[in-house]
Amino acid sequence: MPSAPADHRTGQTAPAAPGDPVLEVRDLSVAYLMDRGAVAAVDRVSFDLGRGEFLGIVGESGCGKSTLLFAIAQLLAPPATVTGGSVKFKGTSLVGLTERQLMAVRWRDLSVVMQSAMNALNPVTSIGKQFADAMQAHGVTSKKEIAARSAEVLRMVSIDPVHLKSYPHQLSGGMRQRSMIAMALLFTPDLVIMDEPTSALDVVAQRALMTQIKELQRELGFAVVFVTHDMSLVSHFSERLLVMYAGQAAEWGATRQVFNHPRHPYSIGLLDAFPSITGEKVPLTGIPGQPPDLSRAQPGCWFAPRCPQVMDRCASTPPELYPVDRTLVRCLRYDGTPPDPAVTAGAAQDSAGATRGTEQR
Amino acid sequence: MTTAPANGAAPAPAGDAAEPLLRTEGLTRHFRIGGALSRRGLHAVDDVSLSIGRREIVALAGESGSGKSTIARLLAKIYRPTSGEIYFAGRPLSTLRSRRDLLSYHSDVPMVFQDPFSSINPVFRSSHGLLRTLALHRPDLSADQRMDEALRSLEAVGLTPAADVIQRYPHELSGGQRQRLGFAQALAVRPKLILADEPVSMLDVSIRIGLLNVMARLRDTEGVSILYITHDIASARYVADRLIVLYAGQIAETGPVEEVLAHPRHPYTQLLLSAVPDPRRPLSAAGETDQGEPPRVIDPGPGCRFRWRCPLAIAVCHTETPQLTDLEPDHAAACHVAAAGDHAKAFG
Numbered sequence: 001m002p003s004a005p006a007d008h009r010t011g012q013t014a015p016a017a018p019g020d021p022v023l024e025v026r027d028l029s030v031a032y033l034m035d036r037g038a039v040a041a042v043d044r045v046s047f048d049l050g051r052g053e054f055l056g057i058v059g060e061s062g063c064g065k066s067t068l069l070f071a072i073a074q075l076l077a078p079p080a081t082v083t084g085g086s087v088k089f090k091g092t093s094l095v096g097l098t099e100r101q102l103m104a105v106r107w108r109d110l111s112v113v114m115q116s117a118m119n120a121l122n123p124v125t126s127i128g129k130q131f132a133d134a135m136q137a138h139g140v141t142s143k144k145e146i147a148a149r150s151a152e153v154l155r156m157v158s159i160d161p162v163h164l165k166s167y168p169h170q171l172s173g174g175m176r177q178r179s180m181i182a183m184a185l186l187f188t189p190d191l192v193i194m195d196e197p198t199s200a201l202d203v204v205a206q207r208a209l210m211t212q213i214k215e216l217q218r219e220l221g222f223a224v225v226f227v228t229h230d231m232s233l234v235s236h237f238s239e240r241l242l243v244m245y246a247g248q249a250a251e252w253g254a255t256r257q258v259f260n261h262p263r264h265p266y267s268i269g270l271l272d273a274f275p276s277i278t279g280e281k282v283p284l285t286g287i288p289g290q291p292p293d294l295s296r297a298q299p300g301c302w303f304a305p306r307c308p309q310v311m312d313r314c315a316s317t318p319p320e321l322y323p324v325d326r327t328l329v330r331c332l333r334y335d336g337t338p339p340d341p342a343v344t345a346g347a348a349q350d351s352a353g354a355t356r357g358t359e360q361r
Numbered sequence: 362m363t364t365a366p367a368n369g370a371a372p373a374p375a376g377d378a379a380e381p382l383l384r385t386e387g388l389t390r391h392f393r394i395g396g397a398l399s400r401r402g403l404h405a406v407d408d409v410s411l412s413i414g415r416r417e418i419v420a421l422a423g424e425s426g427s428g429k430s431t432i433a434r435l436l437a438k439i440y441r442p443t444s445g446e447i448y449f450a451g452r453p454l455s456t457l458r459s460r461r462d463l464l465s466y467h468s469d470v471p472m473v474f475q476d477p478f479s480s481i482n483p484v485f486r487s488s489h490g491l492l493r494t495l496a497l498h499r500p501d502l503s504a505d506q507r508m509d510e511a512l513r514s515l516e517a518v519g520l521t522p523a524a525d526v527i528q529r530y531p532h533e534l535s536g537g538q539r540q541r542l543g544f545a546q547a548l549a550v551r552p553k554l555i556l557a558d559e560p561v562s563m564l565d566v567s568i569r570i571g572l573l574n575v576m577a578r579l580r581d582t583e584g585v586s587i588l589y590i591t592h593d594i595a596s597a598r599y600v601a602d603r604l605i606v607l608y609a610g611q612i613a614e615t616g617p618v619e620e621v622l623a624h625p626r627h628p629y630t631q632l633l634l635s636a637v638p639d640p641r642r643p644l645s646a647a648g649e650t651d652q653g654e655p656p657r658v659i660d661p662g663p664g665c666r667f668r669w670r671c672p673l674a675i676a677v678c679h680t681e682t683p684q685l686t687d688l689e690p691d692h693a694a695a696c697h698v699a700a701a702g703d704h705a706k707a708f709g
Contacts, residue, residue, distance in 0.1 A: 201425075203593075229566060231566070277598055277622055277634060284574075285571075288571075291535075
């Protein structure tokens with residue numbers, strides 16, 4: 001692990017979110033403590049999230065995106081442990097709060113929507129009963145109030161309140177996922193954390209759900225952290241984008257900027273991995289190789305073995321996050337050192353090609 | 362063996378010229394649901410007539426519950442059709458009775474499954490599945506020839522060095538490599554048609570394209586046809602020659618993939634296309650009212666099954682099931698409104 005000053009720097013150069021941040025994540029690190037040693041699943045991730053902002057976190061399986069999300073919500077279970085950094089929610093640190101203190105915050109100020117609504121909902125009680133449980137846990141006891149609010153949030157997600165009497169298996173996949181979101185909104189939280197809520201849905205239902213989340217967010221003003229492996233999904237819905245690779249932030253900036261001018265070779269590769277349904281049909285290559293095994297330490301850049309723009313020093317020098325045009329990029333190409341001239345020629349060509357490719361889209 | 366795109370033109374072989382490799386006629390599969398006395402039926406697949414040509418990738422697309430996988434299982438003879446018939450190279454499948462006929466059909470039409478983590482036996486090396494398949498389906502080969510054949514199919518799907526990969530256990534392979542192994546197993550028996558049920562949906566985005574390229578290569582160099590079942594229209598466009606859009610167990614629209622995507626005629630196809638997330642396309646905010654309710658396929662009466670969601674529905678849609686009709690040569694849709702020559706757009 002690199003030294004503290006470097007950590008500090010990455011933390012401070014993160015582009016500040018406008019206004020009063022709801023969530024401040026600083027140098028958050030999570031490790032899985034295994035018999036054969038610690039595996040760093042999340043490595044010094046920092047970001048701010050302003051009120052009502054929508055942050056998309058994208059990456060492939062095993063890149064640490066779900067672990068990061070669990071660490072933010074303080075839902076990690078052994079062997080995963082927060083090994084460093086802080087998570088501040090509305091100015092209070094969440095790391096180190098007791099279970100009782102966390103319970104007061106959960107659902108009321110911060111709620112989590114899990115990937116599989118079928119597993120997150122209790123199959124043997126009705127939707128209404130589960131809503132009531134959450135409200136009673138936070139001291140709402142009036143039956144009338146519970147019924148009224150439950151019906152209200154279900155209507156918000158376009159589900160007829162008669163379904164309060166329904167059991168999860170009686171709802172379609174899309175309705176289950178929407179009722180999870182309704183439940184997350186019972187107390188009008190400031191932050192809703194979503195872990196691939198649409199991955200079990202087909203495109204039409206997925207699109208409908210995304211539009212609905214966005215509308216609710218605009219109306220109610222909560223901030224969203226949205227984790228997905230599907231970069232194209234958040235392209236139209238998030239304001240900020242965090243691309244993760246091997247537990248680290250690979251690229252971090254405004255969504256539009258990252259999509260229009262991806263800098264990190266991994267972001268470029270990810271964007272090029274999606275066939276389009278419009279325009280000319282071009283042969284794509286995806287990203288060669290496979291995601292790294294995080295238990296095998298890597299002296300340089302984690303992406304180097306798969307990187308089409310790899311340089312000699314990538315294998316030995318771990319890149320930090322470098323500011324490029326209001327985004328942060330973890331790639332040695334942007335560290336400001338004048339590279340070896342022979343390499344530059346090839347690199348210039350490479351990046352020119354990459355930019356052209358982007359602009360064509 | 363040409364490298365020219367096979368789009369649209371289904372290359373007919375010299376022999377039985379008019380006969381496609383596989384053809385179904387009114388293929389139907391109902392499941393009885395509820396208790397033993399229940400008469401309610403789930404119409405998983407209803408009256409589907411499709412054809413797959415030689416050296417052709419046909420994409421079968423639709424939302425979950427539309428009957429995609431049921432069709433694959435019917436073609437693989439895992440399910441028996443409730444009615445209708447499947448013809449393989451002109452021969453009806455219901456006439457395959459002997460073990461030899463069935464074995465030969467299964468080696469002509471193998472299947473690749475969705476989940477590369479559960480479809481490969483974890484306790485054996487990769488060689489196990491490959492060599493066993495070969496021993497079963499090609500008993501004429503010697504042990505050495507079987508090994509050669511196994512290595513050849515590993516190389517054909519890009520698992521190199523094959524001699525190394527064949528010694529590995531599944532847990533030593535990544536998801537993408539395992540799914541390639543699935544294709545290698547299917548390929549080892551020299552198939553004519555591979556049924557691939559969502560072969561890339563469980564893989565990481567950066568690896569999917571590699572596998573789609575493998576499928577295209579198998580078509581171009583090995584001459585295999587592939588039925589590519591997917592819910593991802595963009596990947597269907599990338600790899601397939603023809604597209605069949607399924608809705609609620611019936612074919613909504615079919616035709617050459619570029620033609621269907623450029624001029625979708627069925628409102629459901631239009632809805633599907635408008636919902637595909639595409640970062641390269643500006644977001645259209647209008648017309649986002651569809652809540653994506655699943656199709657009603659429990660004892661459906663006559664009438665179009667999409668009518669509840671369709672903004673263009675007219676009176677006849679409620680009373681008469683639309684038939685799949687050719688609107689252009691080779692481009693057909695099952696829609697009363699489109700059949701009337703109306704080019705109105707419902708979505709997108």
